[in-house]
Amino acid sequence: MKARLLACAALLCALRPAWTADLRFEFAGKDAVPCHARYSDATGHGFVDSTVALPPRPVHTAGIRTGGAGCEITESAVDPNAGTDHYNNHGMAFRIKAPPGAYAVQVRTTSDAADTIVSISGMQTSRLLAPVFWDAASLLPNRTRMQAQGREWEYRYVNGRGVIDIEIEPKRAGTPVGIAAITLTPLAPQPRAAGELPTLFTLGDSTVKSYTFDEAPMSGWGQVFDRLFDPARVRVLNYSMGGRSFRNAYAEGRLNDLLLAGRIGDVVMIQFGHNDESTDETKRYGRGATEAMYAEMIRAVYVPAIRARGMVPVFVTPMSRVNGAQPAGEPYTNSFTKRRFPELMKQLGAELGVPVVDLNARSVEYYNAAGREAVTAMVMSIEAGETPGKTNDGSYANGHPANKIDGTHFKEALAKQYARLVATELARLAAQGDKVAAGIIAQLKPAVRNALAANDWSPLQPEIAADIVRGDGAYYRNQIEKLLQLGVLRKDVDGNFRPMSR
Template structure:
């Protein structure tokens, strides 16, 4: 910790290299209007023309009935001093009717050499072809076939072509005018199966890709990019915030901003596309030098910062949303201003959208009362910190993760609760909880820490981040016992066995990230012993050996942990042969091993009649029990002689399970219940 003067009071964000999270909401850009102050003889700005259906522009484009298309907010992603945005999409149109109704002719007339067209159709290309009151269907596919017929509603003859044919027509027309046409697959609907968004990769998404390839046009798989984003945010959140209850096709304003973010991502991924130069700097790609600073001031007026610094004013009433990329979470209290800091009698949360990775967080605070800070899903980072006694600044490292697996089209198979009550462990933002008698936080600084070693945890519910009080785990307490030289990444999940975690690709996720110098702690047994197959124990052993080998092959250090005993009781089933198997594998492979099973038995015996205070049920622990078990593991690191012992916190004086801390000595504020 180092001394620092507390700041003044409004919430301001300073970003050294770039701002974290989603794009900051900007005033709506005036399309096709020369920039004020521009020279009359200056060359005209290029245009970006959008064509498509109601998912690009809904209704009049003013948020009718609370529905928005992504084209209505995409201007926020561009530097509109350098490019004009024209949203010429129209609801209800298919790739066919956008042409036959003369809409494309008008859009084409707006194109000049150097302009761009984004086209997204597909939602209305099904249905009837000639009869009914909405004959708008194109032929399925991307071929050259056609069908002649008479449109019943108008009595006019028409030749209907394939979906891909119409896209190729638009591409060719745009190219003939010297413009760049970019094809997008249609955004996904709010339709799910087994936790996965239903894709269009077998129909309109596939045909859009084929048409783009046939015509030599760039292609953005917006359907896939957006589906992955929806899955990251979770079915519950997507349905509640990005769509309306009765409409699974059209997005809300928040949903439109998320899709617009995905469009911008797709544009950035286009190799060599000149359109990229008109995008605002990405808020999703941190660099080693990027620093996010949040400060408190009396008002929310943005102030001048250094020339290299961007500044955005934020009020204390700002709630987190994908549109802003920062703000207070509604699950906690709304803080108030108290002199030079924000404070609350109840715990409050603040979130900032950040990419996956490790971050160094500095909390600037004031006051003589102890302050507790938890991150993400109730991970203990600071506890009992009295700012006035330590210079007013405390620092810790935190890890953020996403379900996507780098270098692989697959992702971690999350359980439904991991996109619900446990979503903060996987979502797009860092969430911090501030609690204590009267927490007074004056500033936050968040800086990427890509070079620090990571301690990965993999296990079951006795290790996993538990979402609700009073349940807890030693994995949630673990970060507190380290200094600022390592980050803890807890990938454990309730109900998992070692075989289940392998099948859900949880280990694949870790091995896509782990690097030389990292550690992987593995503790399984509670759920593995429920497997009654004849070869269950042998498979358990085989999987442990494999994980040890894979960890070493990555240049990291495996650490096996025997599972703690269940709550002592007469005739209660123990963990059987599973702890001895872990010991055998450790001896056989030479892997480090922490015998938490043995230490926990000694701990429970020492607790005597107070052992109930450590348990929430017969298996899971309270905050008190998890605190003691985390101390056991920390002591195990020291006893085992791991280099990681050098990273243990200076104030960790060791732990003897036979002499546990008194229950009354631990006063960690409870987190608000989020159910």
């Protein structure tokens, strides 16, 4: 017990902010920061020509002038694309050297909020001001919203980089905007209260998301992953949502709110890569990323921010997309052939000491073992009349509204298999001595640990009949599994459903 207390004390000391007093900058008065000050590592603060955002956003320094209340700038024109994900009204950005960690950021502007946009290190202010939920069921509200009233702006921000940019941008041409004061107050990581359960967070895209009933039969592996865990040992919270990538999950504040909700020792399992393939990487708030951008988001933003909060990152490589028109007899191969994000994530895991669950490799192995008929049945191949559910493309009532077999998204039958593969990978890592993976495995239900040890999941998944796993009998696998799970139908004494005889 004494050793454990000493270890905990050492951890808290290691996580203590490098400086604990407020860091304050005034831009008017006796000790004001000069409006011509440019950032340097030596001074640790100053105005910059481009922000730390990805891609970097050009801002202006030449037009900054000293006003009565602080440093101001007036732009002669604003971007006609304002209101989209790709605009730039320029303005100014003041950079402050600040080690990774959480900060209460207070900004006082020289201009009213009606005329001004204040952003922090490339985040999307319009998303931070609005009341939003991180999940489809509206159970996880954003509890870290930006506050703006008059000329006062406040936000609690978890920094992963060694600097923080305070960006001041005009909403209208010809209207001066500016900065009067900035205060950064370090916020210490939060230890878990006595008796409080640890939390395992999952963070990803639509393939990890928890769906609502009206979106059925689409499912994500994060939707079923919590069923594997002992609720007396851990809470499992899914912060995943469709359309998300490393870039926009950061920009909208999803990562930030998760980190401020977490406690020291909590685990964050991250899977991004599908939307990162989007070719909008030049857009200010786009989803896509080059391989270099993907690596920088991991190395410079996510991992240091997670660790600064005393939390533990785990990478999950994104599963391969399924080719909906897979030719008969041809093996499935990894879909990530242009931007090799899964391989990059594995390389970064080794570099940064982050455990990597290789769902990408395991998914391709599973597709080839299950076969074309079963895999096609478990992805979003929808018949007319199969479901009244909906997607972003419209209703499924007459089949898939895009008239295709959607091999990126999938039904619960495949979501359960992905969850099984993730758990199996964690068990493999634990057996190799990975302490983080071993800690997660210890939080599983005893029956799940038994299934992993025996390599036999049939006691956990009795709804999977032996003759619906592959071949023609798998055509209605998802529906059959659900009916067996609900007890509407039964298997025979041999464990078969015999779909071809019904």
